[in-house]
Structures are given as structure tokens and as C-alpha cells.
Amino acid sequence: MSAPTPARSVAVPAISPRLLRVALLAVGLLLMLAYLVAFDQGAVSQSGMYLHELMHDGRHLLGVPCH
Template identity: 70%
Template structure:
């Protein structure tokens, strides 16, 4: 009882094309979010601190060590 796999349809499969003008704003937004996250994990303490206190530092403390950023 041998069975062979056959495609569900034998027509041409075409992938949707996303125009660069539609993709670019989302790529910029994602890049800015990544840079902001990198700042908070890697540099939000001491002289470069945007927020007073240690709340942000303590919130991202374990992530900071996981990514190799020294903090103490």
C-alpha cells in the first residue's frame, strides 16, 4: 500500500509582492523600537539615564546580563 504525495493544486503558486513604499515605514518603526529596547537594556543607568531611580535598571537587569552588558 504505497501512497504518493501530490500537491493540492497543480497551478502556479505566486507569492504576494509587497511594494517598498508600503514596507519602508514598518521597517523604520521596527528599527526604532529595536534601538529603543537596546538603549533601555544596555545604557539606561548612570549618566545616560532618562528616568531617575533604579526602576528601569532593575526591570531589565537579568536581560542585561543575558545579553552580556555589564552593570555592576
């Protein structure tokens, strides 16, 4: 008579690779949007002050130092 063998556990990822890619892409896009709204002064966007002026009210609403 032998002892019962323990059930083998299979590692199941807590998050699927596809969901991880989508989540990382969403976080990246949101960080880029936050940068463009809050900090871009035309250096990255190459838009001069157009993007700054477009996001100007949003900056003040969020309390980001502006001028």
C-alpha cells in the first residue's frame, strides 16, 4: 500500500500576456497624454505653443505650474 501522491499544481498566470500588453499600452498612452497636458512646452510635440495653449485651461484646472 502506497501513500497517495499529492495533486500536481499547474501554474496559471494571474494575468494573461495579452491583457498585460494592453494594460501596458494603456498606461503608456495615459502617461504620454498626462505629459502633453501638464508639462510639454513644445519641445517634444514640436507644435510651438499651440499644444500649450490648447491645454492651458486643463493645466490650471489640475494645478500644474504654468506661467
